[in-house]
Amino acid sequence: MLDRTPQNRLPNMPGVGYKAQHYTSIIADPAPVGWLEIHAENYMGDGGRPLAQLRHLAERFPVSVHGVGLSIGGEGPLDPAHLARLQHLCDWLQPASFSEHLAWSTHDSAFLNDLLPLPYTEATLARVADHIDQVQEVLGRTMLLENPSSYLAFDESTMSETDFLREVARRTGCGLLFDVNNVFVSAVNLGLDARGYIADFPLEKVGEIHLGGHDEDEDDHGRPLLIDSHGREVVDPVWALLDDVLARSGPRPVLIEWDTDVPDWPVLAAEARRAADALARVPA
Template identity: 60%
Template sequence: MSRASNLPACTGVGFKPAHFRDILAAAEPIGFFEVHAENYMGAGGPPHAQLGVLRERYALSVHGVGLSIGSMRPLNRDHLVRLKMLCDRYAPESFSEHLAWSSHDDVYLNDLLPLPYTQQTLGRVAEHIDEVQTALGRQMLLENPSTYIRFADSTISEVDFLTEVSKRTGCGLLLDVNNVFVSAKNQGAQPLSYLDSFPLDRVKEIHLGGHDEETDDVGAPLLIDTHGSPVAEAVWALYAHVIARTGPIPTLIEWDNDVPDWHTLRAEAVAAQDILSGASRVPAASERP
């Protein structure tokens, strides 16, 4: 591994082609853009033409959804080769993936599925991350998942699992605050307790997104991580709690479904930037105790 994650400590958004013209016309730029790796694994065409223009102007985060880091089977070598070509082509400031699995043999599932937290899965995830970081020649960030169930086989807490993976591999962590809130509420846990035990010194990027509130088959509340709505007030409060402890960390607004217009999306990024800027501001002498 030779290149560490190095996004600017400001806010960014996920790039949507429908916003391309508005982005180029924007008087006030955003901090960085994120793209999903699998959308840019072709050789050319409009996606690459647009991304090339953005790359000339902005920092870039590449976010993978298809490596299946948590699978007990070997990584797909062809997929990894295509990912390396993409990262070599655009030299992003950051690359990240999920603590999840999404494939079985040659079948790719349109979801990020959870895994039990055991010594066996810990070793396998660490092996996969070592393989990815060696192939790419860069640090990978590992994102905490949104979960809806607990595995009876799990013997390690999620926070301890992520901490140990990061220690073994040198990977950074991507803290998705909405995922923390969704998982905690679904499992009857406290999101603040989770965050206060999280290894924040290993966090290189934060994600914020929206979720839906539904009910399960027995009428109990169920939160779904949908990325299709504004960030909830409770998630903003958790984010502010984290930033008060860490100082500014690169922060991405995720909005992938029911995507709004550019100005609405950018307003979410501005709200996050206000929290970042407040954390980095040194109080005037008259404000100090």
């Protein structure tokens, strides 16, 4: 096996998902933000202002690359052209971390603009592990795999999500990205115990923690349905779950995700300060 860049070189500080409208504010006064995340697919071009700004930011901040288009859980092979573009980005940027979702978003030659869930079976496990091995070999670095937000459960699943992720990490050597809002969304939608999920999660494998906002809706039977939208502030119950995670895991890099209806910088910075306060409460 090839030597690989470690799965995470981010500081145990708050980070934010970078948006171009915040560039000037981040350069002028980034506090308390210590690192930035980008979506890989937004930076796979050959030049222009976005790449110029990213190069400048990378001189000042550790950068995490978060993929949304590999379709790690897809039944077909990984797209070699997409993987090559990702390799090119990581080769010149040398990010502090790379992550992807436990999801699928492709069918035959079609790409679906969504991150869809998987049944947790031995066949799925083998396929996901093979895809992760391929990504890690091509990139020459270990990656983090993110737990999904779920809106349904599969009858054919033969293991829990936490056991599935634990075994993926064991087989591939990858790390895990723990999205706290995804846990809360899944717990409400599926009637699960969020704190029980946290207690069973292999937190020793976690290299990065995500927080984001969600929208509230109802299903066809009038039951609460939460949508992982990343379009508003983090709610108090999710902040409480973060405290539980950090008490068990110790300090970790914590990211604020806000991808739609993006607010002005002071609003996003205030969310990052709240993450900094949560980290400050955790013994080193």
